Amino acid sequence: MPELPEVETLRRDLEARVLGRRITSCAVSADAPRLVQLVTRDEFCRQLRGRAIAGLRRRGKYLIVDLDDGRAWVIHRRMSGNLLYRAPDDAPDAFTRAVFGLDDGHELRWTDLRKFGTMWLVEDATMVMESLGPEPLDAAFTPGVLRERAGRRSAPVKAVLLDQTVLAGMGNLYADEALHHARIHPLRPANRLRAAEFERLHAGILAALRMGIEGRGSSLGTTLRDHINLDGAPGASQETVRAYGREGEPCYACGTLMRRIKVRGRSSVFCPRCQPAPRAGRGATAARRKRAAPKRRPA
DNA sequence: AGAGTAGCCTGTAAGC
């Protein structure tokens, strides 16, 4: 599914293909009632038509298409949204929900099986993504920043990694990868991680995201491939995935069979040996322990 | 305020 690496891959492909192109036509299917935000489909198309593409940026999982009138076309792929660069007489793509004609004779097709994807046309892209946390690939994102933002949360570290206000761009796949890389169990409360573990987690996040970008995104998915690139081809980074989707298979580091649990309703795959479970579980178990051993021994 | 969960959506796979 599209997470930061998949959106970044799309951004780079678009930059090479459509930068400077003018949008000559716009058609949004009535079958995609939630796709266009804030304004009607007609108004959206009216404003988009005739504009040229002046820049392509990414913030977290948001793709930002800067237009020549200073406005921003913001796109979020959510689960299954894909943008495809096609010639008009190319074979139709399944689940096409919108088509944007370009002045080079090609068209951008928006396909989205689940119809979760959203688009905005706004004066300032930041208004759509005000609460986003830092960009993990920026130099300013350090282990200290991660610790500062995640370290006060008592929720499982897996859940905290998925919180876009803590850190922008992680999704279920790359969160599992980062935790495996860092050898941290997904249920560990984030505020119980030691400084050295935040260092490892930071390194794991960068390693996982870079791996994803190098592979042009991961096209792992339970159904049809949720992520395909601008040319319609799947990414390859699933071939280097170490945790996600590998339940019952041997850990690449130690050979132990990978296990799967639910964390906040999201499946999480981890190595029970490399990523040891938190000692006192959560909540009730911890309280019981405290009562049983009231004398706290100084360290 | 932070944590947890239902719902959005649809194709696939498992269970009966």
Place this chain on the structure above:
DNA sequence: TGCTTACAGGCTACTC
């Protein structure tokens, strides 16, 4: 075989 159910998951809205 054909039906039903669970599952995948980014994000918001809601409750506790």
